[in-house]
Amino acid sequence: MFWVLLLLPAWAVADTACTRLCLAAVRAAAVDPGPAATAGDGGRGPAPVPLTLYETAFLSGGPRRVADVTLVSMARQRRLLLARTGWATVVDPHGRDDMERSVIGAIGPRGQSRIAPVRAAAATADPVRGLADRLVRAGLAVPDGHAGTTIADAVRQVRFAAAAVAGLGAAALLLPVPPDVPRHLIALWFALPLVLALGCLAMARFEVHPYARWASPAGQRLLEALSRGTDGAGDDRAYLTSVAVRGIRAVGEPDLRAAFAHREHGHRAGGEREY
Numbered sequence: 001m002f003w004v005l006l007l008l009p010a011w012a013v014a015d016t017a018c019t020r021l022c023l024a025a026v027r028a029a030a031v032d033p034g035p036a037a038t039a040g041d042g043g044r045g046p047a048p049v050p051l052t053l054y055e056t057a058f059l060s061g062g063p064r065r066v067a068d069v070t071l072v073s074m075a076r077q078r079r080l081l082l083a084r085t086g087w088a089t090v091v092d093p094h095g096r097d098d099m100e101r102s103v104i105g106a107i108g109p110r111g112q113s114r115i116a117p118v119r120a121a122a123a124t125a126d127p128v129r130g131l132a133d134r135l136v137r138a139g140l141a142v143p144d145g146h147a148g149t150t151i152a153d154a155v156r157q158v159r160f161a162a163a164a165v166a167g168l169g170a171a172a173l174l175l176p177v178p179p180d181v182p183r184h185l186i187a188l189w190f191a192l193p194l195v196l197a198l199g200c201l202a203m204a205r206f207e208v209h210p211y212a213r214w215a216s217p218a219g220q221r222l223l224e225a226l227s228r229g230t231d232g233a234g235d236d237r238a239y240l241t242s243v244a245v246r247g248i249r250a251v252g253e254p255d256l257r258a259a260f261a262h263r264e265h266g267h268r269a270g271g272e273r274e275y
Contacts, residue, residue, distance in 0.1 A: 003172035003186050010168040014193035017161035018200045021154035051222055057244035059215035063123035069244045070099045082259035088115050098127035140219035152213045155204055162197035
């Protein structure tokens with residue numbers, strides 16, 4: 001009965017992935033201060049601390065998003081020139097905060113560099129690491145360096161498990177089986193771990209969606225409140241906040257978008273590692 005040899009790994013992969021998802025949800029709930037801490041406890045608790053632009057960028061897209069927002073902000077203030085060819089040129093060498101100074105330092109003493117390595121270097125600089133540490137201590141960001149422990153990672157594993165179970169089930173149905181074993185019974189045995197995986201995905205989508213890579217549940221609530229608060233606003237702060245939340249696709253200037261379109265090609269060509 002070769003199909004049993006396929007059923008065992010199907011159950012193992014589904015059970016392992018679903019267990020990891022449950023543990024990730026429990027850990028997220030353990031560090032979550034709850035809606036009261038981020039929404040003012042119905043008017044009885046302290047008001048939530050507003051997110052800065054860099055904090056918003058990190059919680060929405062991680063270290064690379066912080067670098068992107070810094071570059072866009074400096075370019076809009078004409079203190080940094082981002083050419084359509086994918087090069088960054090320093091116009092004002094005096095950064096106004098640590099993030100800007102890290103970008104200028106990444107460009108180098110010549111004052112000109114390709115955007116891709118600048119973005120990569122700025123994303124791994126000390127100011128971004130310090131920002132990440134502060135957000136983690138505040139319970140707004142997910143600690144990094146724990147592969148497979150975040151809800152987003154666990155959901156991806158459950159999706160993979162569901163696909164694996166379906167594939168193993170299809171392979172089992174193609175194998176020769178004894179005459180006294182009906183194929184619909186084999187399909188039923190494989191349907192059980194598949195239902196387990198799909199059920200976990202359904203509950204995760206209902207309970208903890210969206211699955212953020214960087215923000216904790218408390219951080220996600222602040223991001224949602226920020227998005228509602230900036231709807232319809234048209235000033236420069238709202239523009240940069242939109243870039244922080246949505247990324248480079250929120251940039252409206254064609255020349256600026258063209259400059260960032262070269263970043264991934266240049267990054268791969270240089271052989272640098274993604275942060």
